[in-house]
Amino acid sequence: MAVSEALEGNQLFPVFLKLNQLHTVLIGGGNVGLEKLTALLNNSQQAQVTVVAEQLLPEVYDLAAGYPRVKLIKKSFTEEDLDDADLVVAATANNILNERIRQAAHQRKLLINVADKPELCDFYLGSIVKKGDLKLAISTNGKSPTVAKRLKQVLNEALPAELDTTLQQLSALRETLTGDFAGKVKALNKATAILVDPKPVKKKNFKWLIWLSIIASIAIAVTALWFNEPGFKLYVQDISPVFYYFLAAGFVFAMIDGAIGMSYGVTSTAFSLSMGISPASASMAVHLSEIMSNGIAGWMHYRMGNVNWKMFKLLIIPGIIGAATGACLISSLEHYAMYTKPLVSVYTLILGSVILSKAFKTGKKKSADKIKRISLLGLGGGFIDAVGGGGWGSIVLSSLIAGGRHPRFSLGTVKLTRFFIAMIGSLIFLTMLNGAPWSAIAGLIIGSALAAPIAARISNRISVKVIMVAVGIIVILVSLKSITSFLMKFI
Structure with missing residues (x-):
């Protein structure tokens, strides 16, 4: 040479x-x-x-x-x-x-x-990418510092913050290893294989659980519709126009939710309340429709490797407990729907304002410490979601991302946990409520299910800011309409 x-x-x-x-x-x-x-x-x-x-x-x-x-x-x-x-x-x-x-x-x-x-x-x-104890240095040999800065931005977004947790765990594992150098290397190679294996062994433990849960949830939704809504049967001619309204609404709301990772519950609930449905029935409609849509979306994110299983375990049990408690509370107040409806509208108004404010913060750099009380977050998120008919994404997902968690893994994990939480909440609503607007529920279920696989694929290809602004404004206006209608009764 x-x-x-x-x-x-x-x-x-x-x-x-x-x-x-x-x-x-x-x-x-x-x-x-x-x-x-x-x-x-x-x-x-x-x-x-x-x-x-x-x-x-x-x-x-x-x-x-x-x-x-x-x-x-x-x-x-x-x-x-x-x-x-x-x-x-x-x-x-x-x-x-x-x-x-x-x-x-x-x-x-x-x-x-x-x-x-x-x-x-x-x-x-050089430009430095830092994830806890992990540091990556980028050099362009002095040719273009701007390119180095852009690469730093790309790597910061692509590498999950959980890598630092992996480093700490491997460091602890290394201290426990005994034997010769070759044996230690072999043990560490085995422990780190999950970082490059496209189908980690850990996923297999959840594969059949996810599939069985999806099948069971579909059976629950179909059974409920079959025995409570004649229009659901294929040979019945007169299907209520409400079905088509909620079919379109469910599709649009699920697409929006797939793009920004939140707002399906709050938009669906606000829409349901504006259509005259009670808060408990609206929450049941949302939860029943989210069984199928989140099951499909959760499966898609699972297949794309977007699920953080440690975070999943911390969220799932507290989230289910919170959702079950909230569903029992709002169902027991069904006879007081006249008074609970404006309260839920105030809640959706607040969430709409939160979504609107977050639209103008998406591009700002976050320096917040990583959120650690994930189980408590899941408990509160599940409870408020069941009572208000939505908010799991707005509360849990936004808190995880704001607390330093990786957006892609947070979105995938929140979607999958939401599937189980929606299923438990739906079972409680079906048990405690005597009647429900089944045409609306059928529309939401089918519409959101059709949108779910598409939304999971395009979640990174849509202008998040524009959609969040539109959603925030729509939810605020619809919520104000419901609140105003309630107040007008006393004037």
Whole structure:
């Protein structure tokens, strides 16, 4: 191989420095200096950094105030500033000064990074993807920092936050291993095979449970419709027009839900209340229709590998308990539907406002700590969902994502757990309620079931913001209409 061929391409050797054990001298306190200081401290909160600059931005002072190992020196640079340095970063807009700093660093055998001057750099500060203890460094060999930033954004969204949990578990496993090196490697390889296996063994434990539950839920829905709604039988000519209204509504609401991961319950309930259905019957209609639609959607997400099984276990039992309790409560108040209906409309009004507000926050970077009380979230979400006829997605999914959980895995897990919760809630409603609007229920069931497999496939291809704004406005208007109608009775 020719020497010229060997020198082609990226010649950088990636290393990870222990900045907490090194002394970094940063020259420059302007916007570039602030950017470099932020990058250093984001990767090592215990980094020892001395900033030397004639002028320091107020933001530099504010940032340094939270880090006791950062020292600010307001003065002109002198070569003696590098005497105790291990690394040097030049972040000035003065090319002559940058060259002088570089010469002083090399005289002391120090490595230096010069901002926006790749030809003067001994090392680069690359874009970093961080998931707990996991760090990935991206380098374009100084060709395009913008490309590196875009790749960082893509990897941040693609890699689940749960990877850090996996690292901690593997670290604990590693401490328990005994034997020779080859045996340890074999054990760790076996433990990490799930990360690359397209069909992990763990999924198989749930496959037959999901299928049996889907079949059972379909049987429940069909039996309920067959014995309570004559229009459901194929040979009956007179099908109520209400069936077609709710068929279209169920399809549209399920498509929206598939796109943004929430709002089927609240939109369906708001629509049902506006059509004169009582809160308990509306909640039963929503839950019965969600059995089939969420069963199909949950199965699709399962097949696409979008389910976090640890999160599933934490949500499922508390969610079922909450849903069962809520279903019993709202069913026992069916005779007071005149008073519970406006209360549920207020609830849907609030959820509509929440959805609308979230539409304008979807693009903002979230810095919230990862939510940990998942079981408590499932309990409250299941209860409120059953009482109000919706809210599992709006409450549970949005809280998981806002709390740092990966959106794709959160959506898949919430969809699958929702299937079981809807089935339990439906059984309780069928047991406690004497009658129900079966034409409306049949329309919702069939409409949402038709939309479910399509919605799961296109969940990442639709403008989330536009849909959330439309849904929020519609739910708010429909809820206000129901509340206004109630108040008008007393005027």
